Amino acid sequence: MNPKMKELRAKAMALPLQPGVYIMKNSRGDIIYIGKAKKLKNRVSQYFGSQNNHTEKVRRMVDNVDDFEYIITDSEFECLILECSLIKQHTPKYNILLKDDKGYSYIRVTDEEWRRLSYVLQKADDGARYIGPYKSSYYVKSSVEEANKIFGLPTCNRRFPEDFGRGRPCLNFHIKQCCAPCTGRVKLRDYNERVDAALEFLSGDSSRMMKELQDRMTAAAEALDFERAARYRDQIASMKKLRDKQKVVDIRLDELDVIAVAIEGNKGSATVLRFNESRLYDTENFIIDDVDDEVDFRSQFTLRYYTLRGEIPSHIALDGEIDDPENTEHWLSDKKGKRVYLTVPQRGVQKNLIDMCRKNAFEALGQQRGVTGRQLSVLDELKNLLGLDKLPEYIESYDISNLAGADNVAGMVVFENARPLKSAYRKFKIKSFSGQDDYGSMAEVLTRRLNEYKKAQEEGIDTGFGRLPDLILLDGGKGQVGAVLPVVASTGLDIPVFGMVKDDHHRTRAIVSDSGEIAIRPNRAVFTFVTNIQDEVHRYAIGFNRQQRKRVLGSTLEEIPGIGKKRAKELMRFFRTIRKISSATVEELEQAPGMTHPAAVSVYQYFHEEEGD
Structure with a gap:
């Protein structure tokens, strides 16, 4: 704990109740955090009061504060402008900072007999031809990739004509994405025609290019050159397929940025999809460390992003609320020179774009952790559906199984990052009573499990029973939940507990809490995930019950x-x-x-x- 806490709190309590910016410094005088406040006294004094409600990141920052300064402003809007300016100038350690590595991109055409097309971020003095620069690396990358596919240009490392006939054509030839000059059967004249057509496609109007290809196809067919006509036909088909894939998004807006964030553990991911004339023209993703509050992360990211980017659209769609949206909107409008609208779409096309953007943010996080974005996305949906405080990365599920009250057992299965963790599965024999009592059985199992957690903590073990779940799902309804909640509460632990109920056909129907049911069928991904958990725990529990019965029957024969x-x-x-x-x-x-x-x-x-x- 900071030894200067009382001194700092006394100084904070003497601050005025006016808007302003506060600047936290460490013992070396380095600026470690810059923030703004509507009322300086109230906001700054919170840092040096009780630490119980602070996030881990804030506690670490407070422990390093040796002194602070403040600047009073005339309005909250001036606070926002000053805060953005100071953060850009000083780049404090505990503020969310974005590295501005957004450079220009080029289309590179090699200077050789058999030319190649690629995209690069920097020019080189290598004799190649460079087309550009372009601001959007996403646009250049995707365009060059599509041009190479449409016109069948090679993207491998083989050199021509040196490597003619030295190996079989690669997979791209067999899926009709390469003309395979490596076979030695492609004429240089025909190959260069493909390269010229690809360059024309990249630098011109695709509609005009498609009409020209149709004219060439007709001319080749009339000249009975059916092989060439077929090649033009395939190129036209590929261009039509690309155009269909890049259909205009019906957002009815000339300019739109879509921003979504994702948090997993202490890492945050922010994705921006940028649309112009209803077409996606750029996409960016940022990974930020030491993130623990979604609203604060989204708020700071939005400010930092548009501090770096000069192009501000007229509409910005966010996936959730931010702090001080009115002043943020005012600041963006002032920076752009015309009105900017911040919205949080709840339905329609923009909501679909938000969902897509959020999935991309989770995909980037998943790559950091070695899991898929789809898995993290379904956990995020489950978190929002159940109103959880954090992502349920570690889920335990329980089911009771018996045969007419005999061989009463329970099974526990574990899902980590939306995948079964079979090494953590556990089996329980009901010991405290005989006969059929699912509520009593569930209470006994959870009591024993949480007691094992206490033992593991005393022994310094943080795996197996030594790890607490982020969520407990019971195979049962309100009765099972009601039997377990007092057990969890008696330990002083804060673990969300929900039940999984089935319909008359023994299929998952809803999630139930102590206050009522939560429908999950409309949330397809969550529905499938919860169904998988319920089926798995039921299979595991009933399998253990059968093992027990076989063991008893075997003992009878002996x-x-x-x-x-x-x-x-x-x-x-x-x-x-x-x-x-x-x-x-x-x-x-x-x-x-x-x-x-x-x-x-x-x-x-x-x-x-x-x-x-």
Whole structure:
């Protein structure tokens, strides 16, 4: 804890109740954080009061504060402008900072007989021809990739004509994305025609280029050059396919930026999709460390991003709320020179774009963790649906299984990052009572599990039972949830508990809490995920129950004279059930592997002794 906490708090309590910017410094005098406040006294004093409500990042920052300064402003809007300016100037450690590595991109055409097309970020003095510069690296990259595919140009490392006939054509030839000059069968004249057409496609109007290709196809067909006509036909088809894929988004706006953020652990990801004339022309993603509050992250990212970018659109769609949206909108409008609108779409085309943008943000996070963006995205949907405080990366699910009250057992399955973690699965035998009581069984299992957590903590173990779940899902309804909540509450732990209920056809229907049901069918990804969890825990619990029954039945057979463990196992494998064994004749029993006549008689007599046989 900061030894100067009392001194700093006393200084903060003397601040005026006016808008302004505060500047936190460490013991070396370095600026480590810059913030703004509507009322300086109220905001700054919060840092040096109770630390219980602060995030981990804020606590670390406060521990390093040696002193602070402040600047009073005439309005909250002036606060925002001053804060942005100071952050850009000083780049404090604990503010969200974005590296402005957005450079220019070029289309590179090699200076050789068999020319190649590629995209690069910098010019080089290599004799190649460079077309550009372009601001959007996304646009250049995707355009060059599509041009190479449409006109069948090679993207491999082979050199021509040196490598003619030295190997088989690669996969791109077989999927009709390369003309395969490596085979030595492509004429240089035809190849250069493809390169020229690709360059014309990249630098001109695609509609005009398509009309020209159609004219060439017609001329080739009339000249009976059907092979060339077929090539033009394929290029036209590829261009039409590309144009269909790049259809105008019906957003009815000339300019639109879509911003979405994602948080997993202490890492944040922000993705920006930029549209002009209703077409996507650029996309950017940023990974930020030490992020723990979504609203603050989104707010700071929006300000930092447009501090770096000169092009501000007339409309910006966000995936959630930000701090001080009115002044942020005012600042953006002032920077652009005309009105800028900030919105949080709830439906329609823009909402669909927000969802796509958010999935891309999670995809970038997933690549950092080695999981897919789809997995993180479904956890985010589940978090929002259940109103959880953080992403449920570690989920435990429980189910009870018995047969008419006998062999009462439970199964626990674990999903980590939306995938089964089978090494963490656990089995429980119900010990505190006999008979059928699903509520009591569930309460006993969770009591034992949480007691194991306490033991593991005392021993310094943070794996297995030593790790707390972010979410508990019970295979059952409100009764099971009601039985478990007091158990969790008695430990003082804060673990969300929900049930998974099924319909009359034994299919997952909804998630239930102690206050009611939450429909999940409209959320397709969440519905599939929860169904998988419920099916898996049910399979695991009922499988353990069957193992227990087989073990008990096997023990029953071993009580018969002349029947050991091996013969009991062979009898069960041959007849499948005790009922079939008990109703079998001596001759039928002798057919089982390893059985002798005396052993068969002994088994028959065991099950028929009451009949006097």
